[in-house]
Amino acid sequence: MTTPHPQARGLNLAQAAGLIDALRAALGPTAVLAGADAPVRNHNDCSGLPPAPPLAVVRPADTAGVATTLRLCSQHGVAVVPQGGLTGLCGAARTAGGEIALSLERLVGIEEIDAAAATMTVRAGTPLEAVQQAASEAGFFCPLDLGARGSCSIGGNLATNAGGNRVIRYGMAREMVLGLEVVLPDGTVITSLNKMIKNNAGFDLKHLFIGSEGTLGVITRVVLRLSPKPASTQVALCAVHSYADVLTLLASARQHLGPQLSAFEVMWPEFWRFANTHAPRARNPFADDPTAYGAHVLVEALGTDEAQDAERFQAWLGQLLEDGVVPNAALAQSLADAKAFWALRDASGEFHPLWPGHLAYDVGLPVARMEDYVIRCRAALAEAYPGIDSFFYGHIGDGNLHIIAHLPGAPQQPKDGVNAIVYGLVREFGGTVSAEHGIGTLKREWLGHARSPEEIGLMRLLKNAIDPQGLLNPGKVL
């Protein structure tokens, strides 16, 4: 037995010890790691904020254990921070110090794959990659995918409503969910493991919890809708002169590739130059000077018949070349080509090793206004911080723009000033401060740049109704 951490909010040591004892009595001693026994990994997520130790890490093995944990914490008035794979970028799973960290890491495993319904029932702590593999082994496809797939958990993916590269075709994580089991702050278990695509019996409760970043309830089990396995992949890199041509290309891709269009990734010139210089395994398929075009676009389509799909994709691209919309294009002729093209887009992974303190943004903007935003943002950053590097790229078909900023040689990056420029323009353009990473603690002060006082007021009303003590993931989102 170790002593509980003394930072417990507003609790004296005796009270904290009382909660720890109660948790141990209910869940067994191995499920409760208090004080110095709390693993260091549970002190933080991937937000880059300083670590902070929880009062204890509690690791229930089932839904009943999660409910017991929440009920006891509620009775003792101690705050709880739900934790999945701890890969979140905005601090939603980080303890502020002194809370109970409720880790879902033991709540793992696929409970059922229903082939007729094309659904999977899975426990929340299961890593995304295990979900993908199980779907694949059963002859299905789980389209949700992101870089952290090996360590992020499906519950965490849903708590943040994860996005990724294929949202244009398959939607955000929430669109893959048919049913959910959630434990409320007082320990009430809401088991809503619906497997039907159509169910209009009363309010839709699942969408309230998906994307609420663990502030309204703790997701314990999920019913996912599985997709058929794609049988073909077509990838092309297109060089275009202007953003107007990007939009023409997007409209054409939507029309001609239809529901097969699975990625539409735009890279502005600074990013394209960076990718060609720094991306390992990438190769520029164009002989041109990398500054010769206004933008480069990676287009991907997932189909059902390799021969027919390849023919159709090629004919579509040929027409665009002939029409002059796309002055230069390269079609992947092999899996190796496709990987090399994606490696250019995935050069975004090289910013961190090169400039560990760089500033990264995940904004959303109306598609039609994105180029104006990039021009204004680039100019404002250059004016405020001469010599600053800025890079723009993203999932433009979904309205999602990523921005990287880095001021070479600065002992500390001008975070507050760049935030104000990036998010100030987002507000002006009617965009969002988070397209896919969430709000957590890092973007909390900017939420009002994307949502109105009335919207935030309604969020608070819902939070207060479901968590009147304010004990579940306090200080996050709102």
Place this chain on the structure above:
Amino acid sequence: MTTPHPQARGLNLAQAAGLIDALRAALGPTAVLAGADAPVRNHNDCSGLPPAPPLAVVRPADTAGVATTLRLCSQHGVAVVPQGGLTGLCGAARTAGGEIALSLERLVGIEEIDAAAATMTVRAGTPLEAVQQAASEAGFFCPLDLGARGSCSIGGNLATNAGGNRVIRYGMAREMVLGLEVVLPDGTVITSLNKMIKNNAGFDLKHLFIGSEGTLGVITRVVLRLSPKPASTQVALCAVHSYADVLTLLASARQHLGPQLSAFEVMWPEFWRFANTHAPRARNPFADDPTAYGAHVLVEALGTDEAQDAERFQAWLGQLLEDGVVPNAALAQSLADAKAFWALRDASGEFHPLWPGHLAYDVGLPVARMEDYVIRCRAALAEAYPGIDSFFYGHIGDGNLHIIAHLPGAPQQPKDGVNAIVYGLVREFGGTVSAEHGIGTLKREWLGHARSPEEIGLMRLLKNAIDPQGLLNPGKVL
């Protein structure tokens, strides 16, 4: 000036007159039709319940007018029933007598079509057909479609989360919504007209209101996500021996047609016989005895290239015939064929003229268990009501089964008894009492057959938080 209707709940005539006067002063006299001036059409929806006159019909022309109406009703403590096209089947838009009917009929028109974002911003009272036409004229497709398209309103479609025939491909109505403007019971306007596919800034508020049947807020404006226009349609009718073969056919359609699969409609033998006898314009493409098969399935695919898609569809169907999964199939060779095939499925429209008092159900079931349900339900109905006709058909790919029951010669159909059999088995099979029509008042007593006490408790908690006076659409859903 006419006298307000005396049924105003708990109000005396002077109080009711005070509210009417306040509404007239704020909105203008033509926006408020009280007492005998209230149009008869606003006394009911399509639920088949007896009509009941409202205290007054209020018809604001904009969001501010809706907000004013709700604020004044809240201040006077008078209940409000939101009304769209009045085509709902479960009584959600019907006044119980004495409430204010808040009609959205003047809040019409398309505000914007954003071609780059592929979105439409539209006012809630706009008929669905006008939305479909405007999308089409702008080169897009609005996939939401149902029989009442000419008179139902888009706001009503979202309030009930409408389904329809193409859910298997495009999802329910909620999946076509990117943004929403809603007025809360106290008159607060929540303008959340997001146009971005990815927006993770705080809780998702829109899904709480979509499908809540006007009990949490009044939808005033909507941002819809538009789809590309399909360029080809393939339709086939397949006769199969068993439900196991229906499931094999469904799995094969999902895999080979991929995202083009747009309808998978199954007709059990009683329905097939009825359709062949009663559907006008339908023709049975099979020479066989209509009782020779276990089920008939209409499969539709919407594609992007007529020639290629037809070839692929035909090859797929040919393989299924060769494999013996589908012993008999007919491929539509023309638009006329396709219409004739659909006319068999749409024979469901003939029940009403033939047997006006027939009992109709809209349940959902896990796909794998549907045949067992049909066998049990058919037998239980026949045992309880010898001679009863029962018909089973539906959107099986979505888990949605429609049931029609009719006892020939009965002076009154045995509604309570049939309800108990149909919904009792739904509970036993883990299904839902409403796949697409909603709960309204008609299915309120059966909600507990599809949702747990904890789920219903959470719905009540949300209702009380947002509408503490209980004045918005009281007695509906919960």
